[in-house]
Amino acid sequence: MRSISDVIRSGVDLDPSSPAVTCGSEQYSYAQLNTRLHALAAALTESLGLERGDRVAVLSANCHRYLELYLTVPSTGLVLVPVNVRLATPEIHYILRDSGTRVLFTDRAIPGIDDLDLTVVMIPDEYEALLGGAGETTFWPETSPDDLAGIFYTGGTTGLAKGVMLTHANLLANASSLSSCWPFDIKTTWLLAAPMFHTAGTIGALATVANGGRHVVLPAFDPGVLLDLVERERVTSTVAVPATLKSLAEEQEARPRDVSSLVYVCHGSSPASSPLLEHFHSTFPSARLLDVYGATECSPIVTLLPDEQLLIGHPRLASSGRAAPNVGVRIAQIEQADGVGEVLVSGKNVAKGYWNKPDETSSAFRDGWYWSGDVGYLDGDGYLFLVDRSKDMIVSGSENVYSAEVEAAIATHPAVVEVAVIGIPHERWGEAVHAIVCVDGDVTADELIDHCRQHVAGFKVPKSIEIRSEPLPRSGVGKVLKRELREPYWAGHERRIS
Known part of the structure; x- marks a missing residue:
């Protein structure tokens, strides 16, 4: 055909x-x-x-x-x-x-x-x-x-x-x-x-x-x-x-x-x-x-x-x-x-x-x-084993969520200084969207979630937000170290991918 x-x-x-x-x-x-x-x-x-x-x-x-x-x-x-x-x-x-x-x-x-x-x-x-x-x-x-x-x-x-x-x-x-x-x-x-x-x-x-x-x-x-x-x-x-x-x-x-x-x-x-x-x-x-x-x-x-x-x-x-x-x-x-x-x-x-x-x-x-x-990696018989994801992407349920989309939505809030979005383990959905946000001013996690909901689909909205006062960890070239942010959540799991 x-x-x-x-x-x-x-x-x-x-x-x-x-x-x-x-x-x-x-x-x-x-x-x-x-x-x-x-x-x-x-x-x-x-x-x-x-x-x-x-x-x-x-x-x-x-x-x-x-x-x-x-x-x-x-x-x-x-x-x-x-x-x-x-x-x-x-x-x-x-x-x-x-x-x-x-x-x-x-x-x-x-x-x-x-x-x-x-x-x-x-x-x-x-x-x-x-x-x-x-x-x-x-x-x-x-x-x-x-x-x-x-x-x-x-x-x-x-x-x-x-x-x-x-x-x-x-x-x-x-x-x-x-x-x-x-x-x-x-x-x-x-x-x-x-x-x-x-x-x-x-x-x-x-x-x-x-x-x-x-x-x-x-x-x-x-x-x-x-x-x-x-x-x-x-x-x-x-x-x-x-x-x-x-x-x-x-x-x-x-x-x-x-x-x-x-x-x-x-x-x-x-x-x-x-x-x-x-x-x-x-x-x-x-x-x-x-x-x-x-x-x-x-x-x-x-x-x-x-x-x-x-x-x-x-x-x-x-x-x-x-x-x-x-x-x-x-x-x-x-x-x-x-x-x-x-x-x-x-x-x-x-x-x-x-x-x-x-x-x-x-x-x-x-x-x-x-x-x-x-x-x-591939084993000797050609079976593929997945261990991580190099793309900045989260798979929650059946939906792909790119961190950049969510970060861009959260960053439009005037109190947000910087933001990183990662996937964390979730028993039912595989991964849940989680945001770590540095702010300047008074804003709650719920307010940021409501703000995000106005810009992106519901399945992309963070299920949880951590608000920090200290800067996000960065590499020598200024890139946010998301693996470091993910590590506490994925400790004890065989792979950093759902």
Whole structure:
């Protein structure tokens, strides 16, 4: 397969009458979905007047219409821009401006949206009216594997989000990697449970469609609702993060359901502890577990650790697995410890670069390799072990938080002299955002938290703030020594990474 339109054709050709997607009370077969996709394509190009390469943003909860946009926008030669629904208004405006979005599909009101030069289509009413008034294309335009399929925004070390440019080939490589671990076929029922604005949220979408499987859509995570769907719809596969694995195990213990259909669960964003995996396996004994290490810049899969449940109690459980098929992983030594260094990635899964950011692109993508910013080592059998993070980034739950973004927000308070933001261990979320702030004047931690909340998304706001009167520790060249600030919190932990 060369493009996402080939994925659609494959699913439709296998069995047009087979169910393709279930979302609440709505269900569409592949034939019905195909009709809606072609109507959407006509609406985009004819009714909205979009041309090849134009950007189309989506800011919405998970729904079948999101899946339709995910499939149709790139298949029509356009570029999808998923927007994190948890972002603050200034962050949303920045992404829409930076990407040059021409049309935004959204299910919510966005303050100040009328000031932007774009067309807004509200989900569901205006979306359905658009499809109802459109003609229907009968074929997909020619698209190349190297054509841009989407711009997926991730946090930036400079304080501004970076748009990761993913091609059709990138996303198809990801589907191939996941298919190497699990069988996808017409009996697959994939639960879209993680937010679809993340590459991890749609990690199984293309593999499911290409093989004629069915999607069941969960609008927002709720452990009880999720398990009810698993039981009612006989869900076979899904993706989660460690925090949701914990919630699901607790919910299943409290109110057991028949979850025997759930046989494949992958998770990522941060490592899951051995006790958590043991707890989850005991409550979902039929589920095979797959740990995925990746990055948005890698579409996202880099390494895979299948059948984790068989490794409980084994030292290899602490690894992130081995490189996915057709993915290269090597270590650029940057530390004194033998074999430890920055993780580098190559392959068809690696992005073209960052939208409108040539300097950041040339820094992160060099000589055919993506420099991940994660620090680790490879054992003799090729298993990757992560030990630290060279990028100034925090992973809290399933979200990446760049310290620079939070520091910039806090620094706008007039009482702040200097600030450093670090990640500290958190039992549920892996890491929590913590700020150390030097101030001149009377200001409380709660006041600084409230101030920060006005500028950045809620998940980026510090969970705790330490106010100091003495200056932050710095190196000889004036750089804040964050490792020194982190050390008291991470003492006793095997690695300085969640």
